[in-house]
Amino acid sequence: MAASVKDVEPTELWKGAKRWVLAVGKNVSLAIVEIDPKIAAPHPVLKHDHEEIIYILGGTNKLEYPELGKEWIMKTGSAKLHDIGVGHKGGPVGDEKLYVLEVRAPPPKEIEVKWREKKS
């Protein structure tokens, strides 16, 4: 199955933030996240039991690791790996919408199950 953001229903992550899951395998998943600075609530601090790579497709992301006291400004074209268990939060800088490509490995169980149901 080949999917485009036009074919897939996004899920709301938090107010103003949406995720389109485009491909899910046993070991990896791919999604696009859009965050609209005009309506977005602050990004919660998230921690995962999977590795995650984010790549900025458009806009500027202020990324923070609050527990480690680190932050980065990520511009279009830059990428960052989040290790398992590292708390992170991010969000758009300025008025431009933020578009993030998100690779998660292994994929979170709930999206893997949803994906299989949809395919069958």
Ligand SMILES: [Zn+2]
């Ligand atoms: Zn994350």
